[in-house]
Amino acid sequence: MxxxxxxxxxxxxxxxxxxxxxxxxxxxxxxxxxxxxxxxxxxxxxxxxxxxxxxxxxxxxxxxxxxxxxxxxxxxxxxxxxxxxxxxxxxxxxxxxxxxxxxxxxxxxxxxxxxxxxxxxxxxxxxxxxxxxxxxxxxxxxxxxxxxxxxxxxxxxxxxxxxxxxxxxxxxxxxxxxxxxxxxxxxxxxxxxxxxxxxxxxxxxxxxxxxxxxxxxxxxxxxxxxxxxxxxxxxxxxxxxxxxxxxxxxLGAPYTLASPGISIKKYPCCFAMHRTIDALERMRAAGILGDPERVRSAGVHVPPGTLKPLPYTRPVTGLQGKFSMEYALAVGVHDGDFGLSAFTDEAVRRPEIKEVIERTFVVEDPECSPGDPDGRRASAGTRGFVDVRIELTNGERHRLQVRHAPGSPARPLSWASLREKFFACTEYGRLPAEHARAALDLIEGLTEVADVSRLVTHLAPVAEVADAVA
Amino acid sequence: MxxxxxxxxxxxxxxxxxxxxxxxxxxxxxxxxxxxxxxxxxxxxxxxxxxxxxxxxxxxxxxxxxxxxxxxxxxxxxxxxxxxxxxxxxxxxxxxxxxxxxxxxxxxxxxxxxxxxxxxxxxxxxxxxxxxxxxxxxxxxxxxxxxxxxxxxxxxxxxxxxxxxxxxxxxxxxxxxxxxxxxxxxxxxxxxxxxxxxxxxxxxxxxxxxxxxxxxxxxxxxxxxxxxxxxxxxxxxxxxxxxxxxxxxxLGAPYTLASPGISIKKYPCCFAMHRTIDALERMRAAGILGDPERVRSAGVHVPPGTLKPLPYTRPVTGLQGKFSMEYALAVGVHDGDFGLSAFTDEAVRRPEIKEVIERTFVVEDPECSPGDPDGRRASAGTRGFVDVRIELTNGERHRLQVRHAPGSPARPLSWASLREKFFACTEYGRLPAEHARAALDLIEGLTEVADVSRLVTHLAPVAEVADAVA
Structure with a gap:
């Protein structure tokens, strides 16, 4: 070499x-x-x-x-x-x-x-x-x-x-x-x-x-x-x-950014939970989820090895919630809100969540990772597929398999979804909305910007500047 | 553990x-x-x-x-x-x-x-x-x-x-x-x-x-x-x-600083050259060295492995001179000055040094490291002993063996030698003499000092402070 x-x-x-x-x-x-x-x-x-x-x-x-x-x-x-x-x-x-x-x-x-x-x-x-x-x-x-x-x-x-x-x-x-x-x-x-x-x-x-x-x-x-x-x-x-x-x-043959591409996270938690969350969101959109009382059990089968980064079956802090498949399932059943505020200590400790979490299950299943059971060729959030299974109290059973997480190279976030994440994050971080908007405008038109120092001014405004803009 | x-x-x-x-x-x-x-x-x-x-x-x-x-x-x-x-x-x-x-x-x-x-x-x-x-x-x-x-x-x-x-x-x-x-x-x-x-x-x-x-x-x-x-x-x-x-x-049983102790370098070059330099200084003090013209050859036998950190047989820069046993021998024969100014580009490039260096030799000799030929138990500057050999044009032959380098735990520098090094270094670094003296006084009486911030003031005086002291 x-x-x-x-x-x-x-x-x-x-x-x-x-x-x-x-x-x-x-x-x-x-x-x-x-x-x-x-x-x-x-x-x-x-x-x-x-x-x-x-x-x-x-x-x-x-x-x-x-x-x-x-x-x-x-x-x-x-x-x-x-x-x-x-x-x-x-x-x-x-x-x-x-x-x-x-x-x-x-x-x-x-x-x-x-x-x-x-x-x-x-x-x-x-x-x-x-x-x-x-x-x-x-x-x-x-x-x-x-x-x-x-x-x-x-x-x-x-x-x-x-x-x-x-x-x-x-x-x-x-x-x-x-x-x-x-x-x-x-x-x-x-x-x-x-x-x-x-x-x-x-x-x-x-x-x-x-x-x-x-x-x-x-x-x-x-x-x-x-x-x-x-x-x-x-x-x-x-x-x-x-x-x-x-x-x-x-190098550059091709550039990683173009291929195989990068993953921009849609949810603020371990990437190994994202496909399950995607399935839960789709089931909510389809009307399967919505009323927690109607759910008898909610579970997911995942490729072997997926749970290695997800050790918290009964999380008690926001950080633990970011690494808990059971918590993701419970949120999916309870309210379906996977935003930043879902991974705080308060959110994770809600009694009603604790109650729902007892109706969840997670299984590592070799059938979810055909041809690569021990995951040597992919990480926990990308190998094989996940298979989410919901049973309702009326006896109905629903299953949904997801192979690619939203935000992964195969399902890149649209600019619209990215904007949504951008504003959710900047609002969560208490950045004044007009600064957030100015920063994103600047980034979207970056190739036309002669001096990028304004980017920092937008993203970290000092009081006087904030006043001037407002 | x-x-x-x-x-x-x-x-x-x-x-x-x-x-x-x-x-x-x-x-x-x-x-x-x-x-x-x-x-x-x-x-x-x-x-x-x-x-x-x-x-x-x-x-x-x-x-x-x-x-x-x-x-x-x-x-x-x-x-x-x-x-x-x-x-x-x-x-x-x-x-x-x-x-x-x-x-x-x-x-x-x-x-x-x-x-x-x-x-x-x-x-x-x-x-x-x-x-x-x-x-x-x-x-x-x-x-x-x-x-x-x-x-x-x-x-x-x-x-x-x-x-x-x-x-x-x-x-x-x-x-x-x-x-x-x-x-x-x-x-x-x-x-x-x-x-x-x-x-x-x-x-x-x-x-x-x-x-x-x-x-x-x-x-x-x-x-x-x-x-x-x-x-x-x-x-x-x-x-x-x-x-x-x-x-x-x-830990603390005993403290390294007390035993086995530390080495404070007397010479500004690789520690593997220090015992040889010590022998050369002693031979000069004994009148053996002094007139370069009277020296037919100057050499040293060293334990095997000593030359690994000393690859420069014909150095051309000050830095290379710090890692050249041949250069040390030539300086010992020529003028015996092993201070900071001996390891500058100018000093190493002196034509008269180049001439003397042709009369030097260095030999890795297992007899210099009895019982530990491959030096598994000590570093290049501490294992065995060095054996310096001078032959004069009048046929006289002189040999001197040195086991411990000056400044090593077995031969710690006296406070007087340390003071000499301190002032040589601070003068070389162009620190005003009165600041150097004040700094060393402070360090020697350190246990009585209520606020050590003056140490920095002495060692890195700004112009105004320098004026005030002078």
């Missing part, structure tokens, strides 16, 4: 003038809008208070989205990255595997400086970071994740570094150095899942990638062969199944 | 009132003085310009030692850590293996805030960080380093985190959380040796440890069992020879 790093640097350098298909740019806008919105919503998560305390006493020109807090570039990247992943509502890709948007956008916003950058530059840098992160993850392979690393952190740093390097228009040597520095900054253990450190992996990778690129832009050196060979990144962090030799040729 | 992290947290929490032997405190003062001085000298290294550019445009109250630069806490920790390791002149321990002082002091200085901290508090926190880092390194074992990680980075982060947690007086739960966060921040690849990213490992670990402790102090959570078990730090970063079960009982 000779010269991977220099060829990767050449790809990143060339991104300023690369021919980007319209669908790639459109998907990038969608991911960017989604990331911004979930970060604003993240200001209502359990991270908000510790993050605000952590930033108190710091100063700078860089905004924490959805707040009036201004801090240094590094800490803004850290905070925005953590908040973007706080609700587990940010976009996801199966190849990496992980959440690239929540790492890349915060790094880019923290790289905006005195010199104005156009919407085109921001979008191209975003595409570049996304492409590098996802192809890096595919090249190192799932064994890396299985060994205990959280790719969002360990691989995300290269995506953030690449995006910032592209935005700052570093030359090839500087980019190679930046990637070398980033190789010494990759970290993030999956064992921390379930604590606030999971979303911190996004923020730390954003901050690290920003630091690596900024240092290299300042003339700092890192090895231009830190990915390759004995003791290099692939050797130390990879496994026997890593295929670094496939890395370079996979 | 149950509950390692909570017991480690208990040790760190207890450090505020632990009974610390006088020799531990004295060694801590020595390491602290040494680290401060080499960081100031580091402002003359090749890192200085990129670091200054990297910090331009940032702001804050935190000083970069040896400069008038003030920046954010995070970036000050990063810069001071990198500068402390820039000349490869900072203290070192064989068990970790690595350079703890250059990680811990920068993190502590960046944790000083509004509330005044006494010299005792600073010293205790320094001891705590040192103890945690070195025992952590011993518990994970040398296989970690051999796999490709630079322990100064990967393990240093825990030392920095522990030191800051002790200084900020976090409670046991907060400390356990901080260690959990730090486990997701450990990074640093040895493959980057030879670039500026090697010293960056110190700075990044300092900044990461500071961030982990500061986040935990703000209520941020990390897993309190992130070191233990499947997918935990020891599992993912360790090897079969790791002994986490020995970790807790080794």
């Amino acid at each position: 000779p010269e991977i790093q220099r060829q990767l640097a050449a790809f990143i350098e060339g991104s300023a003038t690369a021919d980007l298909p319209d669908d790639v740019l459109d998907q990038a806008k969608r991911s960017l809008a989604d990331t911004a919105a979930v970060a604003v919503a993240g200001t209502r998560s359990d991270l908000a208070t510790p993050i605000a305390r952590y930033l108190s006493g710091t100063s700078g020109a860089y905004a924490v989205l959805g707040t009036q807090i201004r801090t240094s570039a590094d800490r803004a990247a850290l905070a925005n990255g953590a908040l973007a992943h706080a609700l587990d509502f940010d976009d996801t890709v199966s190849a990496m595997p992980g959440h690239p948007g929540g790492v890349i956008l915060p790094a880019l916003l923290a790289a905006l400086g005195q010199e104005p950058r156009s919407g085109n530059e921001l979008l191209r840098a975003f595409v570049t970071g996304y492409e590098v992160a996802t192809k890096f993850g595919a090249a190192i392979g799932s064994g890396h994740y299985n060994r205990g690393w959280h790719s969002t952190g360990t691989i995300g740093v290269f995506g953030a570094c690449a995006a910032v390097a592209a935005l700052l228009r570093l030359d090839r040597e500087q980019i190679a150095a930046a990637l070398g520095i980033a190789a010494s900054m990759a970290s993030g253990l999956r064992v921390n899942f379930g604590t606030m450190t999971k979303p911190l992996h996004s923020g730390w990778a954003a901050s690290a990638g920003l630091t690596a690129a900024t240092l290299a832009a300042s003339g700092y050196t890192g090895l231009a062969a830190a990915l390759d060979g004995k003791g290099g990144f692939f050797d130390v962090y990879g496994t026997a199944e890593s295929t670094p030799e496939s890395f370079i040729e996979s | 149950p509950e390692i992290q909570r017991q480690l947290a208990a040790f760190i929490e207890g450090s505020a009132t632990a009974d610390l032997p006088d020799d531990v405190l004295d060694q801590a003062k020595r390491s602290l003085a040494d680290t401060a001085a080499v960081a100031v000298a580091g402002t003359r290294s090749d890192l200085a310009t990129p670091i200054a550019r990297y910090l331009s445009g940032t702001s804050g109250a935190y000083a970069v030692l040896g400069t008038q630069i003030r920046t954010s806490a995070d970036r000050a920790a990063l810069a001071n850590g990198a500068l402390a390791h820039a000349l490869d002149f900072d203290d070192t321990v064989s068990a970790m293996p690595g350079h703890p002082g250059g990680v811990i002091l920068p993190a502590l200085l960046a944790a000083l805030g509004q509330e005044p901290r006494s010299g005792n508090e600073l010293l205790r926190a320094f001891v705590t960080g040192y103890e945690v880092a070195t025992k952590f390194g011993a518990a994970i074992g040398s296989g970690h380093y051999n796999r490709g990680w630079h322990s100064t980075g990967t393990i240093g982060v825990f030392g920095a985190c522990a030191a800051v947690a002790a200084l900020l007086r976090l409670d046991r739960e907060q400390i356990a959380a901080a260690l959990g966060i730090a486990a997701s921040m450990a990074s640093g690849l040895r493959v980057n040796f030879g670039t500026m990213t090697k010293p960056l490992h110190s700075g990044w670990a300092a900044s990461a440890g500071l961030t982990a402790a500061t986040l935990a102090a703000s209520g941020y959570t990390g897993l309190a069992a992130a070191l233990d078990g499947k997918g935990g730090f020891f599992d993912v970063y360790g090897t079969a020879e790791s002994t986490p079960e020995s970790f807790i009982e080794s």
Whole structure:
């Protein structure tokens, strides 16, 4: 695998003038809008208070989205990255595997400086970071994740570094150095899942990638062969199944954003619950669900392995509710509201939900995953299909199978659905509606924007600006 | 290995009132003085310009030692850590293996805030960080380093985190959380040796440890069992020879600073050259060396493996000279000056040195390492002995064997030698002499100091302060 790093640097350098298909740019806008919105919503998560305390006493020109807090570039990247992943509502890709948007956008916003950058530059840098992160993850392979690393952190740093390097228009040597520095900054253990450190992996990778690129832009050196060979990144962090030799040729051929595409979550909970929720929503629309009293039992058969990330059968906190198939079934039967407010402590603790949850069941069933029973080729939320089964008190039985989750590449969210999510998130995060509207307008027309700094002004208005707009 | 992290947290929490032997405190003062001085000298290294550019445009109250630069806490920790390791002149321990002082002091200085901290508090926190880092390194074992990680980075982060947690007086739960966060921040690849990213490992670990402790102090959570078990730090970063079960009982029993002790470098180059240089200095003092014309040949026999970190037989830069046994021999023959100015590009490129270097030889000789030929039990600069051999043009032959390097635990630098190094480093770093003197006075009397903030004022005077003192 000779010269991977220099060829990767050449790809990143060339991104300023690369021919980007319209669908790639459109998907990038969608991911960017989604990331911004979930970060604003993240200001209502359990991270908000510790993050605000952590930033108190710091100063700078860089905004924490959805707040009036201004801090240094590094800490803004850290905070925005953590908040973007706080609700587990940010976009996801199966190849990496992980959440690239929540790492890349915060790094880019923290790289905006005195010199104005156009919407085109921001979008191209975003595409570049996304492409590098996802192809890096595919090249190192799932064994890396299985060994205990959280790719969002360990691989995300290269995506953030690449995006910032592209935005700052570093030359090839500087980019190679930046990637070398980033190789010494990759970290993030999956064992921390379930604590606030999971979303911190996004923020730390954003901050690290920003630091690596900024240092290299300042003339700092890192090895231009830190990915390759004995003791290099692939050797130390990879496994026997890593295929670094496939890395370079996979870049932009096609772009991940276009194919296989990304998943933008419709529901603020574990992706492994989304197909079941989709089935429940459709059954409600069809009139099967609606009156909780009429439901004798509600269950779902899922492919083996689906329940590994869903250990909470009787959740008692909002966070546990995000990882509970039983809770999803109970909400489907009770009221069908799967919005942000369905995953708070209060919502999960409703007595009437506890009552309904006793009428639910979940079964791992090999028949739901024909040909891939142990799920080696797909993640828990994408393999096989789910089979939702409702029995009513009048004896009626209903079944609905769903193969692809809404928001997944096979069923991409329409711009209309994305707008709905955007406004639900920004409203949940208490961003004034006129600012939310202005931000989304700006993102949708990003290729025409000469100076993207207004994006931050919209997404993190300070009081005076809010007054001026209102 | 149950509950390692909570017991480690208990040790760190207890450090505020632990009974610390006088020799531990004295060694801590020595390491602290040494680290401060080499960081100031580091402002003359090749890192200085990129670091200054990297910090331009940032702001804050935190000083970069040896400069008038003030920046954010995070970036000050990063810069001071990198500068402390820039000349490869900072203290070192064989068990970790690595350079703890250059990680811990920068993190502590960046944790000083509004509330005044006494010299005792600073010293205790320094001891705590040192103890945690070195025992952590011993518990994970040398296989970690051999796999490709630079322990100064990967393990240093825990030392920095522990030191800051002790200084900020976090409670046991907060400390356990901080260690959990730090486990997701450990990074640093040895493959980057030879670039500026090697010293960056110190700075990044300092900044990461500071961030982990500061986040935990703000209520941020990390897993309190992130070191233990499947997918935990020891599992993912360790090897079969790791002994986490020995970790807790080794803490403070005795303190590393007292036994086995630390090495404070007398010469600003690779530790594997120090015994040879010591022999050359002694031969000069004995009148054997002095006139380069009288030397027919100068050579050294060293234990097998010693030359692995010393690949430059004909160095052409100051940095290469730091890793060249032949250059050390030539300097010993030529002028015997092994100070900071001996390892600049200009000094290494002197034609007269090039001429002398042709009369040197270096031999890896199993007889220099009886009982441990492949050096499994010691590092390149400590195993066996070196045997320096000089032949004069008059036919005289002289040999001198040296087992322990000056500055190593068996031959600790006297306070007088340390003062000499301190002033040589601060003068090289262009710190005004009266500030250097005031800083060293303060460090020597640290246990009596009520507010350590003056230490930074002395080590990084701004113009107005400099005027006031002068």
